[in-house]
Amino acid sequence: MGKNKLDQGEYEEALAHFYKALEIRLVKNNSELIESTQLAIDATLKMHNE
16 A cells, blocks of 8 residues: 555655555564665655755
């Protein structure tokens, strides 16, 4: 869902979905998914601030 919102330029909504995904992935302790989600958050923040 976050990727979809990002593609539509809806950065705030995308971030909300990415942060929720990160929260779930931290609980499940899946380092690969945690890393990819953090990268998505970082990229979204960068795009949002440009």
